[in-house]
Amino acid sequence: MKLKPADGRAVRDPVKGQLLPADGAEVELNAFWRRRLRDYDVVEVTDTTASSITTASTASTATADTTTIPGATS
Numbered sequence: 001m002k003l004k005p006a007d008g009r010a011v012r013d014p015v016k017g018q019l020l021p022a023d024g025a026e027v028e029l030n031a032f033w034r035r036r037l038r039d040y041d042v043v044e045v046t047d048t049t050a051s052s053i054t055t056a057s058t059a060s061t062a063t064a065d066t067t068t069i070p071g072a073t074s
Helices: 031-038 049-061
Strands: 002-005 042-044
Touching (some): 002 031
């Protein structure tokens, strides 16, 4: 699970002995990290890149209806 410190927090990784990076790090979900989540010291990092790409590609493929009607003039 990828976690990052909540805004205004600094959390030390007990395994590495270093502060958790602001952009987050993969950690093994154990009792320590569950407590940090419960106490709002850390938040889960979700992957928004995939959903952004999907939204952008959906928007770019949406086009106006350009169906021509036989006999109609423009």
